[in-house]
Amino acid sequence: MIAVIVKQIEKSVRECSLLERGDHIIVGFSGGADSLALLDGLHRLSDEGGWDLTAVHVHHQLRGKEADEDAAFAGSFCRERGIPFHLRKVDVPGHIERYGGNVQDVARELRYEVFREVAKQVGANKLALGHHADDQAETVLMRFLRGTGAAGLAGIPVKREWDGLVVVRPLWRTWRHEIEAYCRARQLTPRFDSSNVSTDYVRNRVRLELIPQLEEQYNPQLKSGLLQLSEQLAAEEEVWKKWTDEASEKVLLKGNDGEWVLSVREFRTLSLALQRRVIQLILNYLAIRSWKHIENVRLLANHTSPSARCSLPGNWEAVRDYDKIRFSRTKPARKPQGYDVQLNVPGLTKLEPCGASFEAIVTDEALEADKWGMRWAVFDAAKVTGTLRVRTRKRGDRIHIIGMDGHKKVKDLFIDEKISRKERDMWPLVTDEADILWIPGLRRSAKALITDDTRQRIYLFYRQEASVHNRDSRNV
Numbered sequence: 485m486i487a488v489i490v491k492q493i494e495k496s497v498r499e500c501s502l503l504e505r506g507d508h509i510i511v512g513f514s515g516g517a518d519s520l521a522l523l524d525g526l527h528r529l530s531d532e533g534g535w536d537l538t539a540v541h542v543h544h545q546l547r548g549k550e551a552d553e554d555a556a557f558a559g560s561f562c563r564e565r566g567i568p569f570h571l572r573k574v575d576v577p578g579h580i581e582r583y584g585g586n587v588q589d590v591a592r593e594l595r596y597e598v599f600r601e602v603a604k605q606v607g608a609n610k611l612a613l614g615h616h617a618d619d620q621a622e623t624v625l626m627r628f629l630r631g632t633g634a635a636g637l638a639g640i641p642v643k644r645e646w647d648g649l650v651v652v653r654p655l656w657r658t659w660r661h662e663i664e665a666y667c668r669a670r671q672l673t674p675r676f677d678s679s680n681v682s683t684d685y686v687r688n689r690v691r692l693e694l695i696p697q698l699e700e701q702y703n704p705q706l707k708s709g710l711l712q713l714s715e716q717l718a719a720e721e722e723v724w725k726k727w728t729d730e731a732s733e734k735v736l737l738k739g740n741d742g743e744w745v746l747s748v749r750e751f752r753t754l755s756l757a758l759q760r761r762v763i764q765l766i767l768n769y770l771a772i773r774s775w776k777h778i779e780n781v782r783l784l785a786n787h788t789s790p791s792a793r794c795s796l797p798g799n800w801e802a803v804r805d806y807d808k809i810r811f812s813r814t815k816p817a818r819k820p821q822g823y824d825v826q827l828n829v830p831g832l833t834k835l836e837p838c839g840a841s842f843e844a845i846v847t848d849e850a851l852e853a854d855k856w857g858m859r860w861a862v863f864d865a866a867k868v869t870g871t872l873r874v875r876t877r878k879r880g881d882r883i884h885i886i887g888m889d890g891h892k893k894v895k896d897l898f899i900d901e902k903i904s905r906k907e908r909d910m911w912p913l914v915t916d917e918a919d920i921l922w923i924p925g926l927r928r929s930a931k932a933l934i935t936d937d938t939r940q941r942i943y944l945f946y947r948q949e950a951s952v953h954n955r956d957s958r959n960v
Contacts, residue, residue: 489666493525493654497533500642502610502652505534509610509652510603512595513539513569515558515675518614521663522655524670526612527565535610540602542595543573546587547679554675568606572598584893588685596646603649615640615653618660621707622690624714629690631775633764638721639714657711728761735762737808744769744811748785748804759785766811772797785809822876822909829872829942838910840948842874848940856945861914861922865940867932870917872942877913883920886930894923901926914944924948 497503511526513519523539530537541558543551555571562569574594576587599611620639627636642656655663667674683689699706731754738745744766751759763781767773780794781802793803801814827833829844845851846865853860877898882891898908903926914922922928924946934941 489521489658489662490525490528492658492662493522493529496642496654496657500652502643502654503533503535503612507535507610508538508606508608509535509612510538510540510599510606510608511612512599512614513541513558513562514614514677515541515554515561516614516677516680517660517663517667517674518616518619518655520561520672520674521658521666522612522614523561523567524672525666526654527567538568538570538602538606538608540570540572540599542598543571544576544591544594545573545578546576546591547677550678554677557675570602570606572602574598584895588687600647600649609649611646611649611651613651613653614655616655616658616660616663617711618691618707620656620714621710622687622695624710625695626687626690633775634717634724635721637713638718641718659707724761727758728765731758731762732765736766739766739769742812746809748807748809751785751809767796770796770798770800770811772800781809824873824875827872827874827914827944833874835874835912838912838948840912840946842912842914843945843947844872845943845945846940847943850941851943853943853945858925859946859948861924861928861944862934863921863932863942863944864934864938865942866938868916868921868942869919872921872944873915873917874912875915876910877908881913881920883923883927884930885927886933888930894920897923897926912946 503509509526511519511523513523523537526533526535526537539558539562541555543555545551547554559569559571561567574591574597576591576594579585579590579594580587602608603611624637624639627639640653640656641651642653644651664674666672679685680688681692683692695706703709732739735746735750735754736744737747746762746766751762754762759782760778763778767777767781774797777794777796781796784792784794784802784804787804789804790806791804793801795801795814796811799814800811803810803812821837823835823837825833825835827842827844830846832841832843834841851862853862877894881894883894883897884891885897894913895908898911903911912924913920914924916932919931920929921931922944925948
């Protein structure tokens with residue numbers, strides 16, 4: 485198995501032109517089996533290959549003592565072999581607290597920033613990462629489940645340029661079980677990352693639950709098929725890129741960070757597939773990745789009216805002006821005034837800014853309110869802190885939803901429920917003097933729930949003529 489892995493690395497390097505004599509390669513080295521086998525294999529080949537290595541370990545400050553031990557192991561491994569080693573710490577929890585975001589996405593972003601900094605410091609021109617065949621299969625399946633095009637199904641590129649570096653993945657055709665066997669044969673003891681078995685992450689659920697089920701019940705060769713699909717589509721994407729670049733030169737009249745203009749007449753001469761590819765290319769520059777918006781822009785070019793427009797994310801818009809479609813920034817809309825008022829309990833409270841009202845009833849009896857759907861809530865009066873208020877959202881708002889451990893950001897809840905930005909700014913949040921208790925039409929919190937010991941109840945009924953009115957999927 486030792487020879488097999490080394491030969492696979494050599495084959496990938498040769499066939500895909502991943503590394504060359506004179507390269508200075510930084511290796512992302514977590515200490516796990518993948519990066520351990522990669523660094524060990526590249527080190528063994530370095531004299532013959534004529535390249536220099538620098539190992540980089542990123543401590544994300546997420547797993548306490550376990551992460552500290554990972555860093556110590558990585559440093560010791562490199563010192564024993566004379567491999568230059570750089571340890572960098574990044575504050576993933578602090579970054580999320582300040583700016584929000586997904587743990588895995590933020591960790592990846594900060595990790596790549598470290599790779600960039602170290603590469604500049606040591607003069608490296610290549611970045612080698614330990615992604616392997618199982619990673620590729622999982623990525624392709626995840627993207628398929630989420631919805632993607634052919635480019636997405638090409639999966640993780642074996643080689644790509646990034647910010648002055650060439651990112652390479654020499655283990656891309658090597659399976660996880662081969663990597664683990666290599667480590668055993670070389671008497672290497674990889675570090676174990678407990679987060680890799682947590683089903684809180686989608687990728688872990690796909691790897692640990694979905695793929696085994698699909699292999700057992702549908703196709704034992706599922707992962708091999710997914711890897712083959714990614715290789716085929718990656719090769720086809722190279723051809724499509726050439727065709728798309730040629731078509732873009734034909735139809736684009738102007739293209740820069742501030743404005744993009746395409747010729748409708750020339751655009752209409754393209755095949756349907758190339759039309760979509762050209763639009764996707766433009767939207768990628770605008771950091772917009774959505775099939776819906778690709779289609780909206782394409783239909784704009786075939787609109788019966790010579791003057792039409794469609795809104796795009798990020799304050800962009802596409803405007804049809806006779807024979808041109810212009811992509812440009814929209815002027816930021818004026819943010820509506822928020823509100824924060826005390827509820828009349830009992831009594832009626834009208835919210836003039838959003839045309840809504842709340843009626844509060846205080847009683848020791850259970851009221852029949854099913855007909856109100858998600859437009860009512862009841863609270864244990866003794867568990868409410870101070871007075872009840874209703875207000876618009878604030879930065880950092882969180883709610884402890886029934887059935888959920890911990891709190892969820894109100895912003896993330898709005899995004900999950902596909903609430904438009906305009907609606908979010910005026911959506912009412914019912915609070916007491918300590919917590920958010922209820923977001924009408926969406927969720928209520930786990931605070932002040934009714935129990936057998938409840939003596940006095942506060943019922944709130946919400947009236948609104950807008951779309952919120954119709955979110956009646958369950959009682960709250």
